[in-house]
Amino acid sequence: MNELFDLSRFHRQTMVPMNPQLATLFGDSLALIDPWFRLGYSSASLHRYFSINTAERQTLAVLAGETPAACLTVRPDWLRGPLLELLAVLPQFQGKSLGKEIILWLAEETKRQGQANLWTISSEFNASARAFYRLQGFEEVGELPGLISPNETEVLLRLRLGCRNSPILDTF
Numbered sequence: 001m002n003e004l005f006d007l008s009r010f011h012r013q014t015m016v017p018m019n020p021q022l023a024t025l026f027g028d029s030l031a032l033i034d035p036w037f038r039l040g041y042s043s044a045s046l047h048r049y050f051s052i053n054t055a056e057r058q059t060l061a062v063l064a065g066e067t068p069a070a071c072l073t074v075r076p077d078w079l080r081g082p083l084l085e086l087l088a089v090l091p092q093f094q095g096k097s098l099g100k101e102i103i104l105w106l107a108e109e110t111k112r113q114g115q116a117n118l119w120t121i122s123s124e125f126n127a128s129a130r131a132f133y134r135l136q137g138f139e140e141v142g143e144l145p146g147l148i149s150p151n152e153t154e155v156l157l158r159l160r161l162g163c164r165n166s167p168i169l170d171t172f
C-alpha cells in the first residue's frame with residue numbers, strides 16, 4: 001500500500017495512511033462543513049469512505065504534530081495521472097498554505113512517476129475551492145451535473161504538469 005506515493009517527501013508535516021481513529025475524526029468533522037454538509041454526506045458514510053484504503057484509492061491524513069489537520073484521497077492511476085478525489089484542510093488549519101503544500105507534494109509525486117496530469121473535482125457551488133485550485137494552476141475542463149447529488153453540479157479540473165502556468169509549477 002502507498003507504494004506509488006512517497007509520504008516521506010511531504011516535508012511540511014507528517015502524512016500517514018488513514019487509520020480507524022482518524023477516519024472517525026475526519027468523518028465527524030467533514031459532515032459538518034461544506035461541501036459535504038450541503039451534499040448530504042452523513043458522518044457514518046464518511047467513516048466508511050475513509051476506512052477503505054486500497055492501492056486503487058489511497059486515503060491519507062496530515063498531522064500537525066499529533067493533531068489531525070487535513071486529509072486526502074487519491075486514485076493513483078486515473079487518466080494519465082492521478083485523481084485527487086477529496087481534499088480537506090480542517091477549518092482551524094485553513095489559510096496557512098497547507099492545501100497548497102499538499103497539491104505541490106502530489107504534483108511532484110505525479111511528475112516523479114512520469115505522469116503529466118493531476119485531476120480533481122469540486123462542487124460548482126464551492127467557489128472558494130475553485131478559486132484555490134485555479135491559483136494552483138488547475139483549469140476547469142468540464143461540468144458533471146448530478147454526479148453526487150441530483151441538484152448539484154461537480155466541476156472536473158486538470159493541472160497539466162508540462163505547462164508553466166502557475167507559481168506552483170515554478171518549483172519543478
Ligand SMILES: CC(C)(COP(=O)(O)OP(=O)(O)OC[C@H]1O[C@@H](n2cnc3c(N)ncnc32)[C@H](O)[C@@H]1OP(=O)(O)O)[C@@H](O)C(=O)NCCC(=O)NCCS
Nearest residue numbers: 087088089094095096097098099100122128129131132135
Ligand atoms: C480549499 C482548501 C483545500 C484550501 O486549503 P488551504 O490550506 O486553506 O489553502 P492555502 O492556505 O494553501 O491557500 C493557498 C492559496 O489559495 C488561496 N485561497 C485559499 N482559500 C481561498 C479562498 N477561499 N478564496 C480565494 N483564494 C483562496 C490563498 O489565498 C493562497 O493564495 P497565495 O498562494 O497567493 O497566498 C481548504 O480551504 C479546504 O479544505 N476547504 C474546505 C473543503 C474543500 O472545499 N475542499 C476542496 C474541494 S473537495
